[in-house]
Amino acid sequence: MTAINRLRTALQSAPVLPALPTPTLPPDELRYSLELQEQQDIAQLRSALEAFLGSDRFILQDLLSAPPVRFVALRFPALERVFPQGDLFAIGYALADHLGITSAEPDLGIDVYRDPDALQPELRAETAFVTGLCRAEGEPPADKQWALKTTRLDSARELGDGRGSLVGHLDTGLTDHAELDADLFALDLAADILDGDQDPTDPLSKGMANPGHGTSTVSVLASRTTGEIVGAAPGAKVVPIRCIEDVKVFNTAPVAKAISYATAAGCHVISMSLGGIAGRALHAAVKQAVHKDVIVVAAAGNCVGIVVWPARYAEVIAVGGTNILDKAWKGSSKGSRVTVSAPAEFVWRAERTSLAADKHLISAGQGTSYATALVAGAAACWLSAHGREKVVAVARQRGITVCSLFGAALRATARRPQGWDGDLGAGVLDALALLQLPLDAIPAASAETTATPESSLGDFLDEEIGLGQADPAFDAERYETEISAIALSHASFDQPLIALTEAAKSIATKPSVHLRNAANISSDLRVRRFGQTRSSSVSLPTAPPRVPEDFSRVRLALPSGTLVEGTTSSASLEATRDFLAAGGEKILIDRARKILSGTRATHDQANEIAQSISALLDEVKSNAPRSALGKLGLEALVAMTGRPALRVINGDVDHEDPRAESWGGAIYNIKAGASFKLRLDAVGRIDLDGEHQGTGFVVGQGLILTNRHVLQQIAFPIPRRNKPDAWILNDGDCVIDFAEDPSYGSAPSRFKILEVLRAGDDFIDMNAIDLRKVDAAVLRIAEKSTAGDMAAPPPLDVSLSPSLTNPTEQIAIIGYPAQPNLIRIGTTNKVDYEVMDRLQAIFGADYGSKYFSPGKVIVAPFPGVIPGITRVHDATTLGGCSGSLVASFAKPMNAAALHFGGAFRSGNYAHTLPELKSLGFFDGLAINWVP
Numbered sequence: 001m002t003a004i005n006r007l008r009t010a011l012q013s014a015p016v017l018p019a020l021p022t023p024t025l026p027p028d029e030l031r032y033s034l035e036l037q038e039q040q041d042i043a044q045l046r047s048a049l050e051a052f053l054g055s056d057r058f059i060l061q062d063l064l065s066a067p068p069v070r071f072v073a074l075r076f077p078a079l080e081r082v083f084p085q086g087d088l089f090a091i092g093y094a095l096a097d098h099l100g101i102t103s104a105e106p107d108l109g110i111d112v113y114r115d116p117d118a119l120q121p122e123l124r125a126e127t128a129f130v131t132g133l134c135r136a137e138g139e140p141p142a143d144k145q146w147a148l149k150t151t152r153l154d155s156a157r158e159l160g161d162g163r164g165s166l167v168g169h170l171d172t173g174l175t176d177h178a179e180l181d182a183d184l185f186a187l188d189l190a191a192d193i194l195d196g197d198q199d200p201t202d203p204l205s206k207g208m209a210n211p212g213h214g215t216s217t218v219s220v221l222a223s224r225t226t227g228e229i230v231g232a233a234p235g236a237k238v239v240p241i242r243c244i245e246d247v248k249v250f251n252t253a254p255v256a257k258a259i260s261y262a263t264a265a266g267c268h269v270i271s272m273s274l275g276g277i278a279g280r281a282l283h284a285a286v287k288q289a290v291h292k293d294v295i296v297v298a299a300a301g302n303c304v305g306i307v308v309w310p311a312r313y314a315e316v317i318a319v320g321g322t323n324i325l326d327k328a329w330k331g332s333s334k335g336s337r338v339t340v341s342a343p344a345e346f347v348w349r350a351e352r353t354s355l356a357a358d359k360h361l362i363s364a365g366q367g368t369s370y371a372t373a374l375v376a377g378a379a380a381c382w383l384s385a386h387g388r389e390k391v392v393a394v395a396r397q398r399g400i401t402v403c404s405l406f407g408a409a410l411r412a413t414a415r416r417p418q419g420w421d422g423d424l425g426a427g428v429l430d431a432l433a434l435l436q437l438p439l440d441a442i443p444a445a446s447a448e449t450t451a452t453p454e455s456s457l458g459d460f461l462d463e464e465i466g467l468g469q470a471d472p473a474f475d476a477e478r479y480e481t482e483i484s485a486i487a488l489s490h491a492s493f494d495q496p497l498i499a500l501t502e503a504a505k506s507i508a509t510k511p512s513v514h515l516r517n518a519a520n521i522s523s524d525l526r527v528r529r530f531g532q533t534r535s536s537s538v539s540l541p542t543a544p545p546r547v548p549e550d551f552s553r554v555r556l557a558l559p560s561g562t563l564v565e566g567t568t569s570s571a572s573l574e575a576t577r578d579f580l581a582a583g584g585e586k587i588l589i590d591r592a593r594k595i596l597s598g599t600r601a602t603h604d605q606a607n608e609i610a611q612s613i614s615a616l617l618d619e620v621k622s623n624a625p626r627s628a629l630g631k632l633g634l635e636a637l638v639a640m641t642g643r644p645a646l647r648v649i650n651g652d653v654d655h656e657d658p659r660a661e662s663w664g665g666a667i668y669n670i671k672a673g674a675s676f677k678l679r680l681d682a683v684g685r686i687d688l689d690g691e692h693q694g695t696g697f698v699v700g701q702g703l704i705l706t707n708r709h710v711l712q713q714i715a716f717p718i719p720r721r722n723k724p725d726a727w728i729l730n731d732g733d734c735v736i737d738f739a740e741d742p743s744y745g746s747a748p749s750r751f752k753i754l755e756v757l758r759a760g761d762d763f764i765d766m767n768a769i770d771l772r773k774v775d776a777a778v779l780r781i782a783e784k785s786t787a788g789d790m791a792a793p794p795p796l797d798v799s800l801s802p803s804l805t806n807p808t809e810q811i812a813i814i815g816y817p818a819q820p821n822l823i824r825i826g827t828t829n830k831v832d833y834e835v836m837d838r839l840q841a842i843f844g845a846d847y848g849s850k851y852f853s854p855g856k857v858i859v860a861p862f863p864g865v866i867p868g869i870t871r872v873h874d875a876t877t878l879g880g881c882s883g884s885l886v887a888s889f890a891k892p893m894n895a896a897a898l899h900f901g902g903a904f905r906s907g908n909y910a911h912t913l914p915e916l917k918s919l920g921f922f923d924g925l926a927i928n929w930v931p
Contacts (some may be wrong), residue, residue, distance in 0.1 A: 001731030003090035003512070006083060009728055010718045011055040014078035022196040023061045025254040027109060027245045028721075030076040030083075032092055033063060033253045033281040035102040038070050045099065049074070052098050063253060064260035066284040069102065073253055080720045081109060084713060085489075089482045090512040103280050105481050107251035110276050111765070112304050112488040134303035134331025140346035140364030141324055144228055147220075147343035150324065151374060153232045153381070156431035160385025162222065162233025167380050168262030168270040168294075169221060170255065171214030173202035173242035178360045179219050179227045179350035185238050189265045192242040193254045200240035204354050209248045212352045214240070216365055217273045219350035220373040222380075228362055229350055232377020232431075235384065239267055247369070250276025252481075255310075259285035263292055268383055271376030272298040273369030275308030278456065278484040280477075282310055290315045293392050293402040295383075297376040299368040301333030306464060306491045309484060312337050312456060317407055319375045320424040321345065321368040326417040332368055334423035335463055340410045342371035342429040378431045379406055385435040394439045408445035413437050455480045460487070461526045464497045471524035479515050483530050486511060500529040585617045591658040592636065609636050645817065648740050648850040651677035663854045666810060670892045675797075679893040682793040683850065683885050684738035685816040686753070688714045688730060692848050695815040695883040696736050696779070698795045699895060700926045703757070704736055704779050706883035707900045709764035711777040715756055721763035727756035736781055738793055740850040742816075748788030751781045757925060771870045775900040776911055778925055795928035796885070796895040803888050803896040804857045804871045804912055813853040813875040813899055813908075815884025854889075869915040871897060873908050886910045894930065 001009070025031070036045070042060055050056050057078055063071040074095070081088065088106040095104040148154040166186065173192065174180065190200040204211040222238050223231035243258035244250065255272070256279065262270050263285075270289060275298060289296050298311035300320045311318035311333075318337050321329035321344025328334070329344040347370035351363045383391060395405045413434045414427030455476040461468065464487065470476075489508030490500050500509065502520070511519065511532055519531030589610050596606045609632075616633030619626060626634065646653045646660065646667075654660070655667040670676060682698040686706060694710030714734045717724030739749035760774035781792060804811060855875025873886070886897035897910035916922065917929075 002094070003083065003087040004094040006087065006716060006728070006730070007091050008054050010079055010082065010716070011053060011057050011076070013718045013726065014055075014057050014076070015719070017057055017059070017077060024196040025073065025075075025194055025251070025257065026077075027194060027249050027251060027254075028080050030079040030081050031107045031251075031253060032074040032095065032104045033107070033256070033279065034060075034072045034074050034095070034099075034104050035280055036070050036072060037102075038065065038068050040070075040101070042072065045072075045101075048099055049095075052095075063257050063281060064285055064288075066260075066288045069284065071256070071281040071284065074104070078719055081107075082716045082718060082721055082724070084510070084716075085485060085508055086510045086512040086515075087716075089485075090514055093478075093512065093514040103478070105252065105279055105281070107253050108277065108485060109249045109251055110485060110488065111248045112250065112276055112301070112308060112492050136323065136330050136345050136366060138346070140348070144348040144362070145230055146324055147347045147370070147374060148230060148232065150326075150343055151232075151378070151429040152432035153374065153378060153429075154230075156378070156381055156385075156435045157234065159432075159435040160235075160381040160383070162236030162377065162380035162384050164388070165233065165236045165269060165380035165383045166239060166265075166267045167222065167233070167236050167376060168239045168241055168258075168265065168267035169214070169218050170241050170243050170258045170262065170270065170272045170274065171217055172208075172210070172212070172244055172246065173200045173214045174218065174240050175202050175204060175212055175215045175352045176359055177215055177219070177350045177352050179223050179229045179362065180215065181224045181226065184218075184222055184224060185240055187240070189239045190241065191239075191258070191261055191265075193258045193261065194242060194245060200242040202242065203245075204352070205245065208246045210246060211354065212357075213247055213273070213369065214242070215352050216349040217271070217369050217373045220347060220370050221271055221377050223350070229348055232374045233380035233384075236269075236377065236380040239265055244274055247274050250274060252277065252279030252282040256281040256285040259289050259296070259310075263289040263294055267294060268388060269295045269297065269376055269379045271373060272296070272310065273367075273372045275299050275301050275311055277488060278309045278312070278481045280481065283313055283456075286310050286313050286315055290401045290403045293395070295376075295379045295403045295406050297372055297379060299372040300335075300338050302367050302369075303331045304488060304491050305333055305496075306488060307333045307335045307337040308488065309456075312460070314456070315401075315403060317375060317379070317403065317410065318425070319368055319372045321371045322424065322428055326415075326420075326428055328421055328424055329366065329368075329371075331366065332371075332424065334421065336423070336459075337463075338423065338425040339407055340375060340414050340425040340427065340429055342374040344368050344371040347371075347374075375410075375429055378410075378429055378434060381431060382406060382409070382434055386439055391439065394442075398445070400445050404445045405439075405442060409434055409437055409442045412443050457483060460484070461524075465526045465529070466498065468524055468526045471522045471527060474518060474522045474524060474527055479518065479530075482512060482515050483527075486530055497529070502528060502531045505532055580617055580621055585614065588617065589613050594658050609633070612636060645851045645853045648680050648814070648852055650740075651680055653680075653852045660854075666889060667852075667854065670812075670889060673892050676893060678794060679796060679885075679887065680814060680850070680852070681738060682796045683814045684736040684749075684751075684793075685742045685848065685850075686710055686714065686734075686736050686883065687742065688734050689732040692816065692818050695881055695885075695899075697814070697883075697885040697895065698793050699778070699798050700795050700928050702780055702783060702792065703795070703925065703927070704753075704781055705895075705898055706777055706779065707764070707775045707898070708760040708762075708777045709775055709900070710883045711756065711759055711779070712764060714753065717759075717763075723761045727759065729753065729755065735786065742848065748785045748790040750786045751784075751792055752786060754780045754782055756780075758921065760921075771909060774869065774911065774916065774919070774921060776898055776916060776921060778922070796893075797930040798913055798928050799888065799891055799894040799896050800914055800917070800929045800931055801891075802912075802914055803891075803894075804873075804886070804910070807857055809857040810889035811855055811857060811873055811875060811896065812887045812889065812893075813851075813855065813873075813881065813884045814887065815851065815853075815881035815899065816848055817851055817881050818847055869911050869919065871910050871912055873899075873910060875908065 059075040061073040063073045092104040219229045222233050222236045223229045225234050241258045243254045297317040300311050300318045301308035317339045320338040320341035321332035322341045323345035346364040349365045351361045395402045411426035415430040416427035457476040457480045486509045516532045519527050612629045612633030615629040619630045655664045686693045686696050693713045696704040696706035699705045715727045715729045734753045735750045737750045757778045759777040762773045853875040855873050858872050858874050884899040887893045888896040897912045899910045901909050
C-alpha cells in the first residue's frame with residue numbers, strides 16, 4: 001500500500017467533519033502547506049483533491065500570500081499525524097505531483113528544539129538522552145541583571161530603550177505575571193494562530209514540556225524597569241502572537257502564518273525563540289517580512305548542535321548562546337549561520353508554569369531562547385536610537401534590507417573575547433557599541449533578492465558533511481524540507497551527519513520512497529546518505545555512550561579477573577604489562593581469533609584484527625601513543641568484551657565462547673533443559689518489505705508480542721495516535737521470520753502478520769521513551785508459513801509469577817540486533833570514521849541475526865521513578881532488539897518481560913509480563929500463562 005493509499009484508507013474511517021467556522025491550526029492534526037501560483041483557483045483545487053483522495057473530509061484554508069505564490073493549508077481535522085515521517089513526505093510528493101502544484105509539505109510537529117529548563121534530572125529515558133548534553137550545572141549569578149550588563153544593554157537604553165518599536169513575539173503566548181506590565185503589550189494587535197482568535201493566552205496545558213515559555217522570553221525581551229526583571233528593550237511595545245503550544249512541537253505552517261501576520265500588523269522586529277525544520281512557506285514568510293523592512297531574529301537552537309530553521313536562512317539574524325564567562329553555553333547550536341551570540345545560561349526571567357503557580361516567581365533559565373530575546377530587544381533599541389524612518393532610508397540607499405543593515409552593524413560592534421569560537425558568530429552582543437555606531441559607518445552588506453524561496457540545502461551540506469560536488473540533477477528544492485527533518489532528527493541524538501548512512505536508519509531518518517529513489521542515484525555522495533539500501537535496518541536511535549579515557553578502555557578489554565577492582569591507574573598499567581609479558585598477549589589474540597571464527601569475518605579480516613591487537617599491546621607495553629592500527633585493535637577488543645552477545649547457531653549457543661567468561665556455567669545449565677532450543681525458536685525478526693523493524697516472540701497460538709513502537713512502523717492507528725479506534729496494517733510484505741539468519745524472500749520460517757489484537761494506548765515517540773507508557777503490542781500471525789506450509793513455533797511459557805524483582809537477578813535477551821546508527825569511540829567521545837568503517841566491515845554482516853545476550857537486573861521498580869511495569873537490565877542490546885524476549889534464568893527460559901528500549905552499552909528497559917497482565921493488557925487473549 002502506498003502512502004497516499006494509506007491516507008485514503010484513513011479518511012474512509014474518519015468521522016464526518018462538523019462545521020468549523022474559525023480557521024485554526026491545531027498542533028497535532030494532519031496538515032500540509034500547499035504552494036500554488038497566486039492566481040490558481042481554489043474551487044478547482046478542491047474538486048481535484050476530492051477526486052484524488054476519494055473524500056471530502058478536508059479543509060482548504062488560506063495560509064499566506066507571497067507574490068507570485070500563495071500558500072494554502074490543507075487540513076484533515078479528523079485525523080492526527082498517524083503516519084511515519086517518511087510516509088508524511090511521500091503523501092506530500094504524491095499530492096504535489098497529481099495536483100500540478102509546486103509543493104505540498106507536511107507539518108511534522110518535530111521535536112528538535114529542546115528547552116533545557118524542561119530537562120530536569122529525573123530518571124526518564126527522554127531526559128537521560130539529553131540532560132547531560134545541554135543543561136549547564138551550577139548556581140546562577142546573584143545579580144539578576146547580569147545579562148544586561150554583559151551585553152551593555154543597561155547602558156544602551158540611555159540612547160534608545162525601544163520606545164516607538166513594535167516587536168512581534170512569536171511563542172506559546174502569555175500568562176498573568178507580576179513582571180509583565182499591562183502597558184508592555186499591544187493587545188489590540190495580538191493573535192492566537194493555533195485557535196484562530198485574538199486571545200494570546202498560554203493555556204499552560206498539562207503535559208507540555210515547557211509551559212509558560214512565552215512568558216519567560218517576553219520578560220527578557222521587554223519587561224519594564226519597575227520589577228525585578230528588566231527587559232532588553234523596556235520601552236518597546238510587544239505584539240504577542242501564539243503560534244506554538246510547545247517549543248518541542250515545531251510546525252512550519254502556524255509559524256509561517258504568524259510571521260506573515262506580524263508583518264501585516266506593522267511589526268518592526270520579529271522575535272522567534274523557537275526553531276525546527278526548513279519549509280517553503282516558512283522561508284517565503286521570512287523573505288516577505290525582511291523585504292518589508294522587518295528585522296527577523298531567531299534562535300540558533302538548543303541541544304542539537306546544528307543551526308535550525310528559520311535561523312538557518314540567510315535572511316535571518318541567528319543567535320547563539322554564551323555564559324557569564326563569555327564561553328559557549330553547552331547547549332548552543334553553532335555554525336557559520338550564527339550572526340552573533342548573547343547570554344543563554346542562567347538568564348533571569350519571569351516563570352509561571354501552571355495556573356496554580358506563584359505569579360511573582362522568577363528564576364534563572366537556559367537556552368538560546370533568552371539570547372534571542374536579548375538580541376531582538378537590542379534591535380528594537382537600535383531602531384529607537386536612530387529612528388526607523390532614517391534606518392529604512394539608509395537601507396534603501398544601499399540597496400539592502402533593514403535586517404541586513406542591522407546584521408552588519410551587529411557583526412561590526414560585537415565584542416570578541418579572547419579565544420572566541422567563530423562558530424558562535426561575530427562575538428557577544430555589545431548593545432552600547434551597536435547604538436553608538438553611526439548608520440553611515442556600518443560596513444557594507446551584500447544585497448539580497450526577494451525571489452521565490454530557493455533551497456538552503458547546498459550550504460547546509462557543505463557545512464555539516466563537507467564540501468562536495470553538487471548534483472544538478474537532484475531536486476534540492478523539492479527535498480530540502482525532508483532532508484532537514486532527517487538531519488535534525490539524527491543530530492538530536494548528538495550524532496554528526498557524516499555518520500548518517502544508507503544502511504542503518506532510525507525511525508526518524510528513514511526517507512520517503514521518493515527521496516530514497518532520488519538520493520540513491522545522486523552523484524552527490526553527501527545526498528546519498530539520506531537514501532536507504534534495500535537491506536537496511538530501521539530501529540529506534542540509541543543514545544551515545546559516555547566513553548572513558550584511553551587506558552580505562554584498555555582495562556575494559558582485558559579478561560575479567562586480570563586486574564583487582566579498585567586498583568589505581570598506575571598500578572593497573574603495571575599489572576597489565578605484567579599480564580602481557582606473562583603470555584597475556586597470546587591469550588588476547590587467541591581469544592579474538594576464536595570469537596572471529598564465530599562471525600562472517602574472512603581470514604584476511606581476522607588477521608587484520610590480530611595484527612591490530614598486537615600493535616595495541618606493543619603500544620601499551622612501551623607506553624607509546626595510540627597509532628591508527630592500535631586504535632583499531634583497542635576498539636575491536638572492546639567490541640568483543642563486556643556483556644556477551646552470542647550468535648544463535650543451529651538452535652544452540654556456545655557457552656565456551658571466550659566472551660561468555662563467567663556466564664559459561666550458567667548458560668551450560670539452562671541449555672541442559674530440553675526446551676532450550678524451542679525457546680530460541682519462538683523468537684523472530686519482524687520485517688516490512690525486507691527492512692528489519694524489530695523483534696517479536698510467540699506468546700500464544702498464533703500470537704506474537706512486540707513493542708508498540710515496532711508496530712507503528714508496520715501499521716498506522718486511526719483516527720488518532722493515542723487510544724486509536726483501530727490499526728491498519730501496511731500492504732507491504734509484513735512478516736515475522738523465525739530463522740536465525742533471515743533473508744528477504746519466501747522461506748518456511750516466514751509468517752505473515754495478519755492483524756493487531758492489542759496495543760498500548762499511547763503513541764511512542766521515537767525520540768523519547770517514557771517509562772510510564774506501555775510499549776507493547778500483540779499481533780496475530782498466519783497459521784502456516786509463506787512457503788513450505790510449516791506451522792509456527794509453539795508458544796513460550798509465559799510466567800505468571802512476579803519476576804525480575806531483585807537487582808542482580810540473571811536474565812537473557814533473545815533478539816535481532818540491527819546495525820547501529822553510530823559507534824562513538826576514542827578518548828573525546830568523537831567518532832573515528834576510519835576505525836568505525838573497519839569494524840563495520842568485519843562485524844557488520846552479523847547484524848540482523850538472532851543473538852542470545854545474558855545480563856542482570858540492575859534497577860527494580862522505585863515509586864515515582866521506575867514504574868512497576870518496568871525493569872532496567874544490563875544485557876547487551878542494539879536497535880532492532882526492540883520487542884526482544886527477556887527470559888528468566890531462575891525459571892529457565894520462561895518469558896518474563898518484553899524489552900523495549902535503552903541506551904547503547906548502558907541501562908536497558910523491559911516491561912514485565914505479569915505486571916502488564918495486572919493492568920488488563922492481555923485480557924481476552926489466549927496467552928500461554930504458566931505459574
